[in-house]
Amino acid sequence: MKKIAVLTSGGDSPGMNAAIRAVVRKGIYSGLEVYGVYQGYAGLMEGNLKKLDLGSVGDIIHRGGTILYSARSEEFKKDESQAKAIEHLRHLGIEGLVVIGGDGSYRGAAKLTEKGFPCVCLPGTIDNDIAGTDYTIGFDTALNTVISSIDKIRDTATSHDRAFIIEVMGRHAGDIALFSGLAVGAESIIIPERPFEIEDIVQKLHKGIERGKKHSIIVLAEGVCTGNELSKLLVDQYQIETHVSVLGHMQRGGSPTGLDRILASRLGARAVELLVEGKSGRAIGMQKQEIVDHSINRILNQKDPLSEGVYTLSQQLSI
Numbered sequence: 001m002k003k004i005a006v007l008t009s010g011g012d013s014p015g016m017n018a019a020i021r022a023v024v025r026k027g028i029y030s031g032l033e034v035y036g037v038y039q040g041y042a043g044l045m046e047g048n049l050k051k052l053d054l055g056s057v058g059d060i061i062h063r064g065g066t067i068l069y070s071a072r073s074e075e076f077k078k079d080e081s082q083a084k085a086i087e088h089l090r091h092l093g094i095e096g097l098v099v100i101g102g103d104g105s106y107r108g109a110a111k112l113t114e115k116g117f118p119c120v121c122l123p124g125t126i127d128n129d130i131a132g133t134d135y136t137i138g139f140d141t142a143l144n145t146v147i148s149s150i151d152k153i154r155d156t157a158t159s160h161d162r163a164f165i166i167e168v169m170g171r172h173a174g175d176i177a178l179f180s181g182l183a184v185g186a187e188s189i190i191i192p193e194r195p196f197e198i199e200d201i202v203q204k205l206h207k208g209i210e211r212g213k214k215h216s217i218i219v220l221a222e223g224v225c226t227g228n229e230l231s232k233l234l235v236d237q238y239q240i241e242t243h244v245s246v247l248g249h250m251q252r253g254g255s256p257t258g259l260d261r262i263l264a265s266r267l268g269a270r271a272v273e274l275l276v277e278g279k280s281g282r283a284i285g286m287q288k289q290e291i292v293d294h295s296i297n298r299i300l301n302q303k304d305p306l307s308e309g310v311y312t313l314s315q316q317l318s319i
């Protein structure tokens with residue numbers, strides 16, 4: 001193998017740049033030429049590729065976002081679009097592709113691999129919703145962003161004796177809500193993976209007031225309902241006033257944490273090794289501190305398990 005390429009796709013996440021850097025530098029270290037594909041699969045279909053050198057990934061390890069940009073493309077789901085993408089890669093003599101993204105991006109990589117083009121995937125998403133890895137690249141940074149935001153809100157919540165609903169990202173996966181909720185000592189954590197009873201939340205709010213608590217924090221994953229919907233329910237049915245804070249896209253940005261930079265660097269380097277070893281269709285992750293790889297198709301058919309221990313603990317500590 002002489003040439004490989006790397007792309008970022010789907011929702012961006014902090015640490016994608018560190019992963020790109022690792023792929024490029026490990027690739028060059030291993031004697032390969034490395035190409036960057038701009039704008040994800042959309043750019044791949046257009047042949048938007050550029051050779052990257054050591055300097056092109058300098059000064060990016062600490063930056064959020066992705067220097068290769070990301071995109072979503074419905075067009076790429078068509079067989080003929082995937083064939084066109086492979087043509088562009090082969091035309092440049094590229095023999096392997098590293099895809100950094102979420103499960104949608106993994107599906108695209110699985111299709112290219114099926115059509116005979118070797119791909120390996122890295123989990124780049126703040127949602128921590130990919131099976132076969134304990135953490136995804138960007139989750140730790142997003143978690144810390146949420147924690148520091150809630151800590152600030154808690155200051156004002158305490159001063160004014162208020163209950164706050166904090167709406168965080170996570171349409172299908174509640175990890176950001178669950179982990180941040182545990183880390184800030186939230187009274188209630190509401191996530192898509194578990195049914196929630198409004199009475200439990202009301203009871204906790206009342207109990208807190210009885211104990212003389214100055215504030216209450218409810219962390220809500222956006223996939224359950226909006227913060228405003230929950231707030232309306234509480235005021236209409238239980239006459240409980242809450243303030244709502246929607247954290248939004250700030251959760252996807254920012255300088256990656258040390259853990260995300262190291263995870264991205266380790267996984268990125270492993271991606272190059274796998275391609276050099278002639279392996280393809282692999283999804284790389286870290287489990288119990290070890291770098292591992294599984295078949296992409298297996299990962300796509302597996303549901304990422306909710307961290308049961310963390311959920312149970314959050315329940316036990318928020319009594």
Ligand code: ADP
Nearest residue numbers: 010011072073076077101102103104105107108
């Ligand atoms: P993420 O990778 O963050 O989950 P998306 O679900 O938007 O983000 O997927 C990113 C891109 O991956 C899509 O815009 C599309 O180009 C490609 N993709 C998603 N699903 C498929 C599929 N079934 N077949 C081929 N490509 C796909």
